[in-house]
């Protein structure tokens with residue numbers, strides 16, 4: 781599904797990674813680990829096509845993502861450190877916005893059921909900026925339940941979630957993998973007990 785081929789990235793005269801290669805197949809989850817500043821976010825942004833590698837190629841279904849970015853983007857769900865939630869809008873309004881952007885359909889009852897599942901009922905009409913950090917993260921993650929994208933690229937998705945939130949997210953990951961999706965994520969959470977098919981990639985802090 782996704783091939784990272786000899787990718788090199790240098791920032792501020794420091795080589796973060798050099799000639800990095802790996803493959804992610806349908807049904808697989810890969811965790812990128814490493815200390816602060818190692819280059820995890822930089823790698824995710826290159827893979828998502830938001831930044832250019834100094835060298836190397838990212839292929840999706842055997843095609844360089846730059847040759848057919850629209851098809852790649854249609855299959856990609858990226859949730860970064862900055863979660864992409866509109867802070868001025870309510871959770872409900874954010875969901876309506878994402879549905880429109882992704883051309884997805886969900887009736888009002890489905891939206892409310894999802895918001896209830898994520899513990900956001902009673903909070904769905906207030907501006908997101910007034911919610912707690914964990915509640916804001918839950919709003920950002922609603923997209924994982926709404927989206928048909930096959931490839932999820934997620935930067936620290938567990939940040940600020942409580943234990944129940946972490947468990948719910950892991951269950952949703954498994955459901956995505958079972959349907960043939962693939963997940964690439966950074967997290968400091970130990971996922972080894974939860975995903976038999978977990979692959980890990982450790983980036984070192986290079987001087």
Ligand SMILES: Nc1ncnc2c1ncn2[C@@H]1O[C@H](COP(=O)(O)OP(=O)(O)OP(=O)(O)O)[C@@H](O)[C@H]1O
Nearest residue numbers: 791792796814815816817818819820821822823966
């Ligand atoms: N836009 C940029 N311009 C210059 N340097 C950058 C830029 N983005 C990242 N860097 C540098 O690249 C290095 C790697 O940053 P990156 O955010 O990829 O690390 P990370 O492994 O995700 O770290 P963390 O665990 O703290 O989130 C850092 O030293 C950072 O200062």
